[in-house]
Amino acid sequence: MRTEIKEFMNQVIALNPGEKEFHQAVQEVVESIWDVYERNPRYKEAKILSRIVEPERVIMFRVPWIDDRGEVQINRGYRVEFNSAIGPYKGGLRFHPSVTLSVLKFLGFEQTFKNSLTTLPMGGGKGGSDFSPKGKSDNEIMRFCQSFMTELYRHIGPNTDVPAGDIGVGGREIGYLFGQYKRIRNEFTGVLTGKGISWGGSLIRPEATGFGAVYFVKHMLDELGRSLEGLTFAVSGFGNVAWGAVSKITELGGKVVTISGPDGYIYDPEGIAGEKINYMLELRATNNDVVKPYAERFGAMFFEGKRPWDQIVDVALPCATENELNEADAITLVMNGCFLVAEASNMGCTADAVEYLNNHIVYAPGKAVNAGGVAVSGLEMSQNSMRYNWTREEVDQRLHIIMGEIHETCKKYGTQNGKINYLLGANVGGFVKVADAMLAQGVV
Ligand code: 2IT
Secondary structure (H helix, E strand, O other), X not given: OOHHHHHHHHHHHHHOOOOHHHHHHHHHXXXXXXXXXXXXXXXXXXXXXXXHOOOOEEEEEEEEEEOOOOOEEEEEEEEEEEEOOOOOEXXXXXXXXXXXXXXXXXXXXXXXXXXXXXXXXXXXXEEEEOOOOOOOOHHHHHHHHHHHHHHHHHHOEOOOEEEEXXXXXXHHHHHHHHHHHHHHHOOOOOXXXXXXXXXXXXOOHHHHHHHHHHHHHHHHHHHOOOOOOOOEEEEOOOOHHHHHHHHHHHHOOOEEEEEEEOOEEEEOOOOXXXXXXXXXXXXXXXXXXXXXXXXXXXXXEEEEOOOHHHOOOOEEEOOOOOOOEOHHHHHHHHHOOOOEEEOOOOOOEOHHHHHHHHHHOEEEOHHHHOHHHHXXXXXXXXXXXXXXXXXXXHHHHXXXXXXXXXXXXXXXXXXXXXXXXXXXXXXXXXXXXXXXXXXXXXXX
């Protein structure tokens, strides 16, 4: 690592001790944008880099609730309002026991550049709780969401901060959160995205992250002169993102042979198609967080405690969570002939894996690949402001256009020796727009 970058990172580490995920996300961006930063004295004079790694505001709060046995439970709630240079804070809420301030700061930081790439006017934010929805009853989830919103409502609003879902927060949770916000504020407004269709939601939002990721992969394949049809994919996860990706890949003639959960992974050489895709939704709805029942139901193979990266595939699409693909996995994939890895999860690959993949095959980072989700959230905000709804086709067409524009941005800022370095292009493209807006707005 260059000494200037090392010095900068040492400051970040000293200011944010122990926040490993946050350090990882910052280092990746800083390494990509350093040359642009050095070449632009206005950025340096305004100390844009030191400002951009500092969240504008961090809110942490107690979330007390009562479980079905009448016992008092306490969780910790967060909202990291990272950057509002180009629009209101925007980003999901994650409910998962692994949630810490470090995880939400990394996600909020990533979200800032991702949202910038979407072309829509959205700043970056992220929030959530260490609450585990696994095994909780519907009533417990509702009480938790109501308690969470009873504090969060005072910090958010349609022109201030607009949360959405992430891991552990889907349509059901957004419903309970929205109901409580509306009750406290006495205001029906677009304060959350991922809402149900009959109460302000957008068509295609549930599918958007997975569909968008596949549209992006199609652009990557076009660059290589290849078609998606006939390719074999390894997908990880079995939630909303994996479901959207599997549906679209299958529709376009690709074959997905894996999905995974915390318990292990499924290998289905015939491909996950038809009723098997709907079954993914059923599995998720059980709230048990396991994929093994798929193997029992469809006679596929189950590899306990393993991740799907040791299968022979053309393309790997991590769709579960951060650091789910490490350097050893990356080497195995490449040795087995995989020629493209696109992160649909946020920071799906470890730093070592990113370096290896970016040097050996075609790799694209989450902030470009998975931006379709938040992009359609942005379209949901537009529709809420207009008090009007677009059709499925209109939203899908806009999603197509946005993913194409993100790919163009990666090409514009990332082309090196006739090839696209997607890591460089996404980080620089996302950064420049936010940095220029910060410059224009003065020292705030
Ligand atoms: O990581 C993400 O981009 C999301 N969880 C979606 C955020 C949003 O505001 O739709």
